[in-house]
Amino acid sequence: MGLRDIEKKIKIKSAFQVKEAELVIKELAQMIENVKNVKKQLKKFEKRYGNEIQKDKEYYEKLSGLRNELGLPTEIGRFEWKEAPTFKDRLTGGGFYDILANEVLNLGQKLTQENGGIMAISELFTKLNKSRPGKLVSIDDMLRALDKLINTKLISPYKVLESGVKIVEFTPVEFSTDHDLILNYASRNGYVTKEELLMKTGWTEQRITRCLEFFDERNISRVDVDYAEGTKYWFPGLGS
Numbered sequence: 403m404g405l406r407d408i409e410k411k412i413k414i415k416s417a418f419q420v421k422e423a424e425l426v427i428k429e430l431a432q433m434i435e436n437v438k439n440v441k442k443q444l445k446k447f448e449k450r451y452g453n454e455i456q457k458d459k460e461y462y463e464k465l466s467g468l469r470n471e472l473g474l475p476t477e478i479g480r481f482e483w484k485e486a487p488t489f490k491d492r493l494t495g496g497g498f499y500d501i502l503a504n505e506v507l508n509l510g511q512k513l514t515q516e517n518g519g520i521m522a523i524s525e526l527f528t529k530l531n532k533s534r535p536g537k538l539v540s541i542d543d544m545l546r547a548l549d550k551l552i553n554t555k556l557i558s559p560y561k562v563l564e565s566g567v568k569i570v571e572f573t574p575v576e577f578s579t580d581h582d583l584i585l586n587y588a589s590r591n592g593y594v595t596k597e598e599l600l601m602k603t604g605w606t607e608q609r610i611t612r613c614l615e616f617f618d619e620r621n622i623s624r625v626d627v628d629y630a631e632g633t634k635y636w637f638p639g640l641g642s
Contacts, residue, residue: 441472470533507556510526513529513639514621516638516639518639520571520622522567522568522570522640523545523560523570527544530544558571561582569585580605581617592641593626593636594634595633596610614635623635
């Protein structure tokens, strides 16, 4: 094969690659246009049926899932992310912080089945930013939003453990001093074991079992049986 043949083949291949790239760009443009049309239809749909959907948990969750796939806030009726507080927002504590407080509350309630409605501040911060792809918020802004929820009595004041970990409660739970102590130990690694608690507390096994069952019944903890390491009681809301 001569140099001219090689050059000709290279040109043909390059032409095909350019054509392929053009087709991909056209396809992407069409996809973007389709998404825009879906959003328009979604606006009309929510305007018409939004009130009914908000009363039905199943439909609300399905619609929130669709919004998430479209890159929209999961709150029905809102089509733009507010990325950062304005100067006025910082002065008044409104605007951006009202929206963010609503997002935090919805997220906390949504995760109740997973963690029993309690979360460490650090875990909440991680989950919140995961729910806002490309629209990250600062820890200070999240704390201001939480303060709004606390001040309006939508959630309880923080529970501060001896370890220094702050807990947010999205579902009111009556904790005893025994429960607080176990949460304190769990906050260090994200889990506890009966053996660890027996050594550190000096309690009876019955007392420890009663507390662990309390957490398990409220979805605050998960039991993980490992024959090599023993049974662990994980607390999803505390992270790891």
